[in-house]
Amino acid sequence: MIELHAPPAEVFVLPAPPMPPYVTRLQVAAGRDGVSVALHKALTDAGVTTRVEGDMTVADEPGEGAIWYGNHRGGVEPILLGGVFGRLGRSDFHFFGKPYALQARVLHGAGPEAWNTILPVYPSRMADPAARLRLRDRYWRWRLGSYMPTDEQIREMNNSSQQRATAVVAAGELALIFPTGHVGEALEKRWHHGLGRMTLELARRQSEAPLIPFQFDAFSTPQLTLRLLRRVLHLRAKPYEVVLRVAEPLKPAEVVQHVLDGFSADERAQAANGDDRVIICGITQFLRRRYVAQFGSPRDLARLDAETAATN
Numbered sequence: 001m002i003e004l005h006a007p008p009a010e011v012f013v014l015p016a017p018p019m020p021p022y023v024t025r026l027q028v029a030a031g032r033d034g035v036s037v038a039l040h041k042a043l044t045d046a047g048v049t050t051r052v053e054g055d056m057t058v059a060d061e062p063g064e065g066a067i068w069y070g071n072h073r074g075g076v077e078p079i080l081l082g083g084v085f086g087r088l089g090r091s092d093f094h095f096f097g098k099p100y101a102l103q104a105r106v107l108h109g110a111g112p113e114a115w116n117t118i119l120p121v122y123p124s125r126m127a128d129p130a131a132r133l134r135l136r137d138r139y140w141r142w143r144l145g146s147y148m149p150t151d152e153q154i155r156e157m158n159n160s161s162q163q164r165a166t167a168v169v170a171a172g173e174l175a176l177i178f179p180t181g182h183v184g185e186a187l188e189k190r191w192h193h194g195l196g197r198m199t200l201e202l203a204r205r206q207s208e209a210p211l212i213p214f215q216f217d218a219f220s221t222p223q224l225t226l227r228l229l230r231r232v233l234h235l236r237a238k239p240y241e242v243v244l245r246v247a248e249p250l251k252p253a254e255v256v257q258h259v260l261d262g263f264s265a266d267e268r269a270q271a272a273n274g275d276d277r278v279i280i281c282g283i284t285q286f287l288r289r290r291y292v293a294q295f296g297s298p299r300d301l302a303r304l305d306a307e308t309a310a311t312n
Contacts, residue, residue: 027107030114035107038091039079040086046231047239048224050084054246059088065169065209067202067251068288069195070184071295072174072178074221080242081176081214084118094165094174096121096194100140106116119161119175122154123182134182166198170207180289187296188217188303196284200276202252210249211287215295247294251288259283 024193024249029038043049058066068081078095085093107114125131126141127150133141141148149157165175177198179191197210202209219242230237259282263271270278285308292304 013154025113028105034086034091034093035114036082036086036091037089038086039065039083042228042231043080043083046225046227047237048242049239050080050242050244051228052084052246054082054244055216055248056088056246058212058249059085059090059174061091062090062297063172065166065172065174065207066174066212067169067198067209068174068176068212068214069107069179069186070214071088071216071293072180072183074184074216074219075183076217076221076224077178078176080244082218084244084278090167091176093117094168094173095176096178098122098140098163100144118195119165121158121161121181122149124154124158125151127151127154140265143146153302162198163196166201167204169198170202170205172209187292187300189286191288193280193284195287196280196282197276199252199255199283199287200279203256204219207252211255212249213287213291213294215247215291217245219243242251247291250290255283255286259286262286 026038026042029041032038033041058064061245066091071077072185078097082093082095085091094117096119099118099122104118107117123137126133126137127148165177169175175193175198178186179188179195180189181192181194198209223240224242227237227240256279257277260268262269263278263282267278288303289301289308292300298306
């Protein structure tokens, strides 16, 4: 695994709480075999399987980079998708995550190879006491205490993680991003512009690494967790299947060209004057609408079109 733009300083990572033995064993396996392979073995032992509907050949070959983007409503999608990559023998797997989240802290305790999996990001206004944040993020702002970075450090960290993600994908590795920026349904929530920014940068690098949209069918996080726990306790558990749907991949350069072709005269002028924001916004809107059209209902698409029309 390459190490480009290593994750930021440890001052941003809370010490992990005491871990039960099964988590410690997973940490050891992750440090030895790689995170994705360790996750695949743990899920298989627990009777949890992921049935893939769609073409996975794009992820079969080590050295073929890609950005995977999709929904994050269950909170454990990195674990499930990491297990799928492990089944394919891909240990070069990275995902965006908050460094204070428990799964990130577990990986941090598993050693540098496992920690290299994380692309750490913070909510952009988390350091601002007056900011309106989700309840969980307000709690963590209090909980972090002296580990809380400043606004400037957050910007630097988030930008560094996006640059690192682009670099590892261009170098032939896999990066997983959740466009909503938090646990939530990608069909309904607003998308941030990180995916659009990475797409533009990959196009400018003339990278052929594809953008791969995915969607997990609804699953029960408690049921999945229960099976992992029963396995650890050497108790029998019924098999549990999760369905992963994979849509047709897109090439960054083709996405950018499609967006530029659809620009108005004013938008073309802004882009020609070096205003990347209009291009990034257009890419994000295009990828989001395509995602909703692929995985959502006609009602989801109509709601998105009404939302877009209201903001334009």
